[in-house]
Amino acid sequence: MGKTLTQKILEDHCDEKDLVPGQIVQCRVDIALGNDVTAPLAIKAFEDLGVKEVFDKEKVVLVPDHFVPNKDIAAATQVKVMREFARRYDVKNYFEVGQMGIEHALLPEKGLVTAGDVVIGADSHTCTYGALGAFATGVGSTDLAAVMATGQCWFRVPETMRFIYYGKLQPWVSGKDLILHTIGDIGVDGALYRAMEFTGEAISALSMDGRFTMANMAIEAGAKNGIFEVDDATQAYLKGRAKNPPRIYHPDKDAEYVEVQEYDVGKIGPQVAFPSLPGNVHPVEEAEDTPIDQVVIGSCTNGRLSDLREVAGILRGKRVHPYVRLIIFPATQEIYLNALREGILEVFVEAGAAVSTPTCGPCLGGHMGILAEGERALATTNRNFPGRMGHPKSEVYLSSPAVAAASAIRGKITHPAQIVGKEEI
Amino acid sequence: MKFTGRVWVFGDDVDTDQIIPARYLTTSDPEALARHCMEDADPSFPEKVREGDIIVAGRNFGSGSSSEHAPIAIKAAGVACVVAESFARIFFRNAFNMALPIFVCEGLYKKLKDGDIIHVDGDKGEITIEGGGERFTVAPIPPFMQGLIQDGGLMAYVKKRFVSPKVNVG
Ligand code: SF4
Numbered sequence: 001m002g003k004t005l006t007q008k009i010l011e012d013h014c015d016e017k018d019l020v021p022g023q024i025v026q027c028r029v030d031i032a033l034g035n036d037v038t039a040p041l042a043i044k045a046f047e048d049l050g051v052k053e054v055f056d057k058e059k060v061v062l063v064p065d066h067f068v069p070n071k072d073i074a075a076a077t078q079v080k081v082m083r084e085f086a087r088r089y090d091v092k093n094y095f096e097v098g099q100m101g102i103e104h105a106l107l108p109e110k111g112l113v114t115a116g117d118v119v120i121g122a123d124s125h126t127c128t129y130g131a132l133g134a135f136a137t138g139v140g141s142t143d144l145a146a147v148m149a150t151g152q153c154w155f156r157v158p159e160t161m162r163f164i165y166y167g168k169l170q171p172w173v174s175g176k177d178l179i180l181h182t183i184g185d186i187g188v189d190g191a192l193y194r195a196m197e198f199t200g201e202a203i204s205a206l207s208m209d210g211r212f213t214m215a216n217m218a219i220e221a222g223a224k225n226g227i228f229e230v231d232d233a234t235q236a237y238l239k240g241r242a243k244n245p246p247r248i249y250h251p252d253k254d255a256e257y258v259e260v261q262e263y264d265v266g267k268i269g270p271q272v273a274f275p276s277l278p279g280n281v282h283p284v285e286e287a288e289d290t291p292i293d294q295v296v297i298g299s300c301t302n303g304r305l306s307d308l309r310e311v312a313g314i315l316r317g318k319r320v321h322p323y324v325r326l327i328i329f330p331a332t333q334e335i336y337l338n339a340l341r342e343g344i345l346e347v348f349v350e351a352g353a354a355v356s357t358p359t360c361g362p363c364l365g366g367h368m369g370i371l372a373e374g375e376r377a378l379a380t381t382n383r384n385f386p387g388r389m390g391h392p393k394s395e396v397y398l399s400s401p402a403v404a405a406a407s408a409i410r411g412k413i414t415h416p417a418q419i420v421g422k423e424e425i
Numbered sequence: 426m427k428f429t430g431r432v433w434v435f436g437d438d439v440d441t442d443q444i445i446p447a448r449y450l451t452t453s454d455p456e457a458l459a460r461h462c463m464e465d466a467d468p469s470f471p472e473k474v475r476e477g478d479i480i481v482a483g484r485n486f487g488s489g490s491s492s493e494h495a496p497i498a499i500k501a502a503g504v505a506c507v508v509a510e511s512f513a514r515i516f517f518r519n520a521f522n523m524a525l526p527i528f529v530c531e532g533l534y535k536k537l538k539d540g541d542i543i544h545v546d547g548d549k550g551e552i553t554i555e556g557g558g559e560r561f562t563v564a565p566i567p568p569f570m571q572g573l574i575q576d577g578g579l580m581a582y583v584k585k586r587f588v589s590p591k592v593n594v595g
Contacts, residue, residue, distance in 0.1 A: 024569045037492055041453045045580050049588055067451060074451035124491040124515055138491040140519035142579045150587045154569065188438060189485040193514050222485065224514055277438060364447045364490075385440045385489060388447075392465045 002252025004160035005227050006195040009135040009249060013118045021159040021258075029059070030117040030134075030244075032147040035103055036064035038122030038140070040081040045145035054089050055151035061093040061112055062086055063103040066360040071367040101332025101358045104128035104216060104300035109332055114238055115230045116247025120144065120153050125300050125382065127218045131211035132238065133230040133248065138219060158224045159258040160195040161186075165202035167266035172416045174310075175210030176302060176380070176400040178202070178263070179217045180271040184281025186261065192222035194258065197251065199229060202265040208237045209306040216301045217382050220278040270415060272378075273398035276386045284403055287413040294325045294377040295408040296389070297401055298356070299363045302380035303331030305338050307401040312344040314405035314420060320352035321411030327369045329356040353408070365389045371396075378413060380404050426526055426547035426574070428479060428505045434537050435482040439466055440489035441516065445498040447490070455501035458494055462502040476503035479543060481534045483509065487516025496525045506545060508533060508552065508563075521570045524578035528552070529564040 003011070003019075011019050013027040034042050039062055046054075054060045062082050067075035086094035093112060100106060104125050107113050115133035119126060122144040129136035139153065147153050165178060183190070196218045203211070211228050218226025228234070230248045238246055270284040297303070297311055308330060320326045328348050330336040336358060339345050348355050354369075361368035363381045371377055371390030377397070379389065384396035397413060406416040443466040445458055452458065463470035463480075480499065486509035487495055496519050499507065506526040510533075520527045528545060530552055537543070542555035545563070552561040566574075576582040 024567060037450050037494075041493060044453070049580065049584055051588060072451065078451060122491055124489070126491075138515050140491055140493040140515065140522055142493060142522040143518065146579050146583045149583060188488060189511060189513070192485070192511060193517075219515075222488065222514060366447065383489065385442045387442055387465050392446075 001256055002254035004195065004255045004257065005197055005229065005249055005251045006135055006158060006160055006225060009116060009118060010155060010157060019157045021157050023157045024154055025157060026152050026154055027118050029120055029147050029151055029153050031059055031061060031107070031113055031119040032144055033061045033063065033103060033107065033119070033121035033123065033126060034141070034144050035066055035123055036068065036075065036078045036082060037066045038144065040078045041141035042122060042144035042148065043081055043085045045142055046148050049149055051149045054091060054148045057090050057092050060091045060148055061107060062091055063095050063100055063106060065100060065102050065358070066364060067366050068100070068359055069097050069357065099333060101335070102300045102303060102360055105303060105331035105335065108132060108212065109334055111241035111243045114242035114244045114246045115234060116249060120147055124219045125216050127223065127225050128212055128216040128300060130215035130218065130225050130227040131208060133228060133234055133246070135225055135227065137225045156193065158193055158195045160197050160255070161191055161259045161261065162197045162199065162257045164260065164262045165198070165200040165265050166262065167202060167264045169202060169205070169265050170269060172270050172402050173265070173268055174400045174402065175206055175213040177268055177271045178265060179214040180273055180281045180398065181263070181268050182261070183217065183221045183279045184271065184273070186221055188220060188277055188279040189222040191218065194223055196221065196223045196226040198226060203228065204231060207306060208233055209304040212304065213301055217278065220382055270400060270403050272403065272413060273384055275384055275395040275397065278383060278398060284399065284413065284415050287397060288415065290397070290413045291376070291411060292324060292378045292407060292413060293375040294327065294369060294371065295404050296327050296362050296369060296377055296379040296381060297404050298329035298331060299360070299381040300331060301382040302401050303329060303335065305335050307380065308335065308339050308344050311401045311405040312347040314402060314416060315351040315353070315409070316347050318351055318409050320408050323411050324408050325369070326353040326408040327356060327362055328353050329361060330358055332358050362389060378404055378407050428545040429542065430477045430479040430505050431475070432479045432481045432537050432539065432541050432543055433470065433474065434534055434539055435466055435480065437483035438485045438488055439482050441487055441492060441495040442489055444487065444495040450492060450494055453494065455497050458498035459501035462498040471502065474502050474504065477505050478503065479545065480504050480507045481509070481537055482507070483534050484511045486512050488513035491515045493519045493523060496520045496523045500525045508545065510534065521573045522579035524574050526574055530561050533561045
């Protein structure tokens with residue numbers, strides 16, 4: 001029986017052969033990640049074990065990003081726990097404010113993840129690295145503690161669902177729209193416990209940034225991981241960046257898939273997820289004219305340079321609607337610097353946007369843009385659960401950066417084609 | 426594993442932000458988390474829950490964040506076990522790692538209302554409602570995960586099997 005990408009990677013990281021879905025295996029882990037919400041718990045559990053060293057100083061990555069720059073005393077204390085742990089155990093990859101970024105944008109950028117890796121992170125969006133052809137999945141703090149001590153983690157070998165995208169993307173349609181459409185189609189538990197393997201001509205044509213966005217939201221369909229085959233675009237991205245050589249796998253022709261979904265991307269327009277589930281997806285036209293109080297552009301889903309460029313293209317020479325607060329947070333320091341050099345940040349500020357240092361901040365209702373009761377936001381993030389960005393009775397819609405930028409100008413959810421090339425409305 | 430307790434019934438897609446809102450995640454103290462357990466799904470839950478109660482829910486319980494604060498909050502609130510139609514993946518894993526017993530059971534939650542008493546028999550693989558004859562089947566827990574719960578969670582498991590007294594121990 002042929003094997004899927006995920007099966008092949010797991011098999012090369014454990015002592016067993018011919019893995020079958022449902023089997024529980026102990027795998028060697030290449031990168032183990034924690035953030036300021038999850039690492040302190042892991043650190044406590046790790047220290048309770050009484051182990052003297054982490055399994056590999058290069059392979060543990062600690063990124064305080066959720067409540068930094070420290071939101072309050074409790075947040076400062078959490079980060080202090082991480083910082084002191086990193087110094088005491090000589091953890092090489094600890095990223096301080098000023099050098100950091102949102103973890104899932106930062107790790108690929110720093111070359112810490114490469115193709116063929118097994119990556120675990122105590123954060124659900126760890127699945128982002130599947131864009132690089134790695135097996136990457138979110139775990140809990142205790143798993144992270146166990147991996148920091150042993151370098152190993154237990155996994156249930158997942159079934160794989162294959163998603164084939166053919167045709168050519170329409171204008172204003174991005175990886176975000178493809179993944180929103182897919183989650184809308186299969187539901188928020190449509191891929192529960194499974195691997196999502198993304199393929200097809202539209203995927204080959206997609207930028208790495210677009211692939212990161214798609215892999216990032218695999219968890220929103222309940223998946224264990226999302227994964228892409230390595231191609232020239234992946235190799236070009238990894239070249240000169242990845243610290244370790246890639247290990248490239250391809251799924252067998254006769255690999256077993258529990259389900260195959262096909263989409264003609266030519267039929268997919270900009271998509272919007274309505275409150276309060278990422279699977280409550282509709283074409284943007286159905287959301288049009290919904291007034292919004294706040295627009296948030298950024299996060300590990302859509303805070304990369306190409307996202308910011310697209311937003312700047314729409315905002316240039318225009319003003320944010322007077323009833324809207326537009327908050328833009330580039331995902332990493334490098335992205336921030338490049339956006340600065342390209343004049344993108346200037347465009348944002350001139351349009352009337354607030355530009356933030358990299359942080360998760362508003363994405364999880366942490367700080368830097370909390371919603372009051374009854375307020376409505378449109379965000380390029382990945383989750384719109386009740387209360388996600390503030391008051392339990394506030395609402396979040398999800399979209400691509402292009403839709404978010406256009407909507408910030410009109411003060412209502414808007415198809416970008418309504419704004420671009422037209423006089424201010 | 427056997428439990429008898431009063432149930433609190435929730436619907437589908439109860440995500441981790443409802444189990445423990447992200448605004449409280451600046452602490453990892455179980456008692457502090459328990460005070461806000463299920464608050465965004467039912468604001469009165471932290472006051473009314475008692476030791477030994479059981480949470481029963483629909484599909485995809487625990488979706489959302491990977492934080493273990495969710496099973497920790499539930500355990501610290503005194504909940505004995507959670508029964509749902511299905512669980513979100515990371516919650517499923519975290520629950521076993523934290524030794525919070527969870528059971529997948531189809532069709533049960535629609536038959537229950539808050540305050541009903543159920544008997545969960547994890548060994549026989551069945552659940553019965555007090556005062557009613559109907560039996561519900563519970564999916565078996567794989568042996569590896571039973572081991573995790575018996576050891577008292579993943580850290581105890583690691584301690585027992587990986588951390589030998591000779592190597593690496595302070
Ligand atoms: S940006 Fe949002 S989704 Fe991404 S890691 Fe931060 S809180 Fe999580």
